[in-house]
Amino acid sequence: MDSFGSILAEAFGLILALDPDLVEIVGLSLKVTLSAVAISCLIGLPLGAAVGAFRFPGRIVLTVLLNAMMGLPPVVVGLTVYLMLSASGPFGALALLYTPTAMIIAQTILVTPIAAALTRQVVEDLNREYAEQFASLGVGPLGRISALLRDARFSLLTVALAGFGRAVAEVGAVMIVGGNINHVTRVMTTTIALETSKGNLQLALALGVVLLILSLIINAAVMAVRGTAQRAAYV
Amino acid sequence: MFEAQTNTTSTDAARVPTPLLQTRSLGFEAGGQRLIDTVDVDIRTGRRTVIMGANGAGKSLLLRLLHGLIRPSAGQVLWQGRPLDRAGRYAQAMVFQRPVLLRRSVLANLSFALSARGIRGRERKRRIEIAMHQARLTALAYRPARVLSGGEQQRLAIARALACGPEILFLDEPTASLDPASIHAVEELIAQAHANGVTIVLVTHDLGQARRLGDDLIFLHGGRVVETGPAATVLDNPKSGPAKAWTEGRLFFESDPWNRSQRLGDRS
Known part of the structure; x- marks a missing residue:
């Protein structure tokens, strides 16, 4: 077996040479993950904001549920989506199983509770400050939600980041519903799992490095935006 | 008693x-x-x-x-x-002891309050100009509200309340x-x-x-x-x-x- 150093060197070689397989896998990973995060934010942000800003019957139950769902086991989500999309399942006719769309659905189910639960916390804190002023100005429910989401926008970047972190590193659900089919549904995490089991450590490690670099870049970008916003007293 | x-x-x-x-x-x-x-x-x-x-x-x-x-x-x-x-x-309008200002500019704070009351377009613009002039905040129109001094913040809060008429x-x-x-x-x-x-x-x-x-x-x-x-x-x-x-x-x-x-x- 090669030394760790030589494997790492080969891995960097693949990255620097922009190996077509590697680029394809990274591209699909980003497409699936970013789509899932975007859809999750579209659902989770307004949902979390509504739970954080309004008092209604069942609010506490919903809060507990959202918090609990943050820890959904990916394989269970994968299995459930698999059963729904399989030929004998209720959505079998859509023929979505083993497609990137199925992977986006599974990741959306995993990320939406994270987006909603974290948004609820952020919005609830902000609403505590704004509620009386909103009531005094006579701001309607939709106006409240949009104002709270807008004013919490920089904190919500961190929420989206947490969702991205969960989705991009996820392997169990996308493996089950995507099937890890070469050139179709093969993403970074599933490739790492497969190539490691095959002993092709160079590609696995190269993908691992890309995954880390991506996380680093996105985190740094969000921190920079937040820092700028903080200096302008928008946080 | x-x-x-x-x-x-x-x-x-x-x-x-x-x-x-x-x-x-x-x-x-x-x-x-x-x-x-x-x-x-x-x-x-x-x-x-x-x-x-x-x-x-x-x-x-x-x-x-x-x-x-x-x-x-x-x-x-x-x-x-x-x-x-x-x-x-x-x-009615109310001004609180600690001004509650949105994380936006002076102008956007005034604009938000007027929009909430259904005041838009030219009338909103006119009221914003009057409010900023009265509170002597015109020069600070695009400044984030939360970096203003305590006095400026309170003047903005009062101007915002009064802009609603x-x-x-x-x-x-x-x-x-x-x-x-x-x-x-x-x-x-x-x-x-x-x-x-x-x-x-x-x-x-x-x-x-x-x-x-x-x-x-x-x-x-x-x-x-x-x-x-x-x-x-x-x-x-x-x-x-x-x-x-x-x-x-x-x-x-x-x-x-x-x-x-x-x-x-x-x-x-």
């Missing part, structure tokens, strides 16, 4: 304008405690009413009840003789943590609003401010109105024990003679 003292002269009583806002046996309870107790007050149109009292007397709470921000446990608030409704609320403006200790120059600027804005026909209800701890800005005075103690009357008269010659103690700069205790005599029903 205290009986509210009415500290008026016959000439004051002769020119009583119509009450814009009234409370009838208003009460509010929380945690098993009666924080506002059987309050009956009249806020007269075009007047400047000052609400005073020691910490915990219920001043801010009364202001929130008058503005409809919280629901009373007992009694009611009447706006122009009818129960306070949405239309009545829209004719209220008939009545509630102010909860608006100058509590400001320097003398900023206090002067805020008082000028309040005076200007009053000159434009806005009825003012001001909670303050500042005796000088109460004299400068107050026409009528409501003195609260333990959630009850213990004295009302023209501000100058009450402050110069308070009849109730709590108001007397207040003007003398000392705490009022339950065991003080005025309180005992009230309980015995001996008000001689």
Whole structure:
């Protein structure tokens, strides 16, 4: 077996040479993950904001549920989506199983509770400050939600980041519903799992490095935006 | 139990304008405690009413009840003789002790408030310009509101409230943590609003401010109105024990003679 150093060197070689397989896998990973995060934010942000800003019957139950769902086991989500999309399942006719769309659905189910639960916390804190002023100005429910989401926008970047972190590193659900089919549904995490089991450590490690670099870049970008916003007293 | 003292002269009583806002046996309870107790007050149109009292007397709470921000446990608030409704609320505006400003520019804060009231387009632009001019904030229009000084923030909060065109403006200790120059600027804005026909209800701890800005005075103690009357008269010659103690700069205790005599029903 090669030394760790030589494997790492080969891995960097693949990255620097922009190996077509590697680029394809990274591209699909980003497409699936970013789509899932975007859809999750579209659902989770307004949902979390509504739970954080309004008092209604069942609010506490919903809060507990959202918090609990943050820890959904990916394989269970994968299995459930698999059963729904399989030929004998209720959505079998859509023929979505083993497609990137199925992977986006599974990741959306995993990320939406994270987006909603974290948004609820952020919005609830902000609403505590704004509620009386909103009531005094006579701001309607939709106006409240949009104002709270807008004013919490920089904190919500961190929420989206947490969702991205969960989705991009996820392997169990996308493996089950995507099937890890070469050139179709093969993403970074599933490739790492497969190539490691095959002993092709160079590609696995190269993908691992890309995954880390991506996380680093996105985190740094969000921190920079937040820092700028903080200096302008928008946080 | 205290009986509210009415500290008026016959000439004051002769020119009583119509009450814009009234409370009838208003009460509010929380945690098993009666924080506002059987309050009956009249806020007269075009007047400047000052609400005073020691910490915990219920001043801010009364202001929130008058503005409809919280629901009373007992009694009611009447706006122009009818129960306070949405239309009545829209004719009111409030400025809080600590200005609550959105995380946006000065201009966007004004714009948001006017949009919430359904004021858009040219009319919104016109009102924003007037508000910024009056509060001397035009040069700071694009500055994030939360980097403004305390005085500028409070002026913005008042300008925002006034831009909505209220008939009545509630102010909860608006100058509590400001320097003398900023206090002067805020008082000028309040005076200007009053000159434009806005009825003012001001909670303050500042005796000088109460004299400068107050026409009528409501003195609260333990959630009850213990004295009302023209501000100058009450402050110069308070009849109730709590108001007397207040003007003398000392705490009022339950065991003080005025309180005992009230309980015995001996008000001689």
